[in-house]
Amino acid sequence: MAMATATGTPIWRITMGAAIILVILAILPQLVDAYQTVLLTYGLIMAIAALGFNLLLGYTGLLSFGHSAYFGTGAYTVAFITRDFGVHSMELCIVGGMLGTLIIAAIFGFVCVRHTRIFFGILTLALSQVLWSLAFKFFWVTGGTDGIRIPYANLSLVGGLVDFKGAGSFHRFIYAYYYYVLVVFAVSTIIMWVIAHSPFGKALQAIRDNETRARFVGISVRRYRWIAFMISGIFTGLSGILWVPLNGLTTPDILYWPFSGEIVFMTVLGGFRSFSGPIVGAIAFNYLKTYAIASTEYWQLLLGVVLVVLVMALPAGIVGTTARLAAKLGRWTK
């Protein structure tokens, strides 16, 4: 879609399409049960992480194997500020969590963007594992493998207007939180879409396509990579922030490298060369993983097979392949 919009898919058509999808997402919880609503909430949350991740992979051409670091930083920052500072407002959690992620992403990014390709990937991986080992070993701060609980009942949404005390509060939380996440997701997607189609976004794509030439049209390659890295980290951090209250607990697992792998997986599944690919991939992956776990204890094996088949059969991902088929069909019917 990055290319389709570049060649002039009119903006009103994109807006219409997005509005229709948003309306469907808004109606959906009325049609499905609470469990499905929770699953969809998780999917939307992960979609924000994948969108952030793909600013680096799809747009800047940098494969990070350490995005668990930013997801985890967001999650742990929320855990710390609710536990240690008694913060109840979700909005404060978001601001605090994003600040925390920005600091970590700025430091890690500064080191990582000095390199590209495999060296970049290994560095991101190594740095994320530093955070994992800290969360793992400093158990008096982080609770170690027990993690930190963040009861949803302690939180309030929209500046304290919506809280979850008393009978039936869990049910209320699930639906209220779904719409909360949906709004944050919609706003994040719009922001990322604008960034991707801005002059800055074009500069990132130029760097991806040809680093040398990008320098020779006057782009400071390293600085742009660094800024992209920070934006990417903040989006993934936001995802971690939103994930914590829903999960009710944060453990070092979300800082561990296989979690970074899942973010890579969902982005590739959806298709990293299109803007909407990571969104579709994240939601699809979330269902895939949930049902794989429910159906077999060898669920990792099942996911592994899916990934191998995917890379071999649909290298453009779900969205890329669908777009290609649609274009073929369009030519065929003409």
Added chain:
Amino acid sequence: MTLLETVHLKKYFGDTHAVDDVNLTIAEGEFISVVGPNGAGKTSLCNVISAHLIPDSGKIIFKGRDVTHSSVIERLKAGIARSFQLVNLFDDLTAFDNVALAIFSREGKIRNMAALAHRDREVAIEADTILDQFGLASKRNEPARSLAQGERKLLDVALAYALRPRLLFLDEPTSGVSTREKDKIMDIIASVVRGEGITAAIIEHDMDVVFKYSDRIVVMHQGAILAQGAPDAIRNNDDVAMVLLGSSGPDAFSRKE
């Protein structure tokens, strides 16, 4: 008026003297060609002048200022832009986006992440004008990778031109295309460059092209300047004919044809 001056410029790679004590002067508004056999140091000279390579010693003076140690971006701001021998484009971006990107960069708008690139009318008009000048208007929405070799060559030059440089260094703008296309490409380049009064230096192998379009020809051999002068003087220079053609005597260049 002198635009660019190199003073005892040197760049060695081990025993290879890629640029060996080169004193080159380019005047404002000149169209010069740099010729020489393979390995003569033409591209190395271009690389050193455009800050792609750091010289071992010597100075580069541009518009009276010493730019020897300034970065690529500083030299672009001063007004030195270049194209590449092996086409260097943003392959997944459209021809329009390739040119627009250079304009955004030149205008300092490239940092903007809060506006849609396609909504900038000024940039769009200028990019379309440039594509038109280079005969690429019909390829506006094609990704750069799908263009033909000749069109890619032109787009590469258009990208450098869109930076509105004072000095445009073109590294073999016609290599790898058919003879007929060569003339077309050179006609376009010459008309744009002459029309806008840009100082241009092209590296070129084809002596027909060189004799036809240049004000002055600089012949390089083993990293050093062997001879320089107007096309007629170079055509009748025995040393040059010996180096470039392997034979000399009157009308060596015509006989070759």
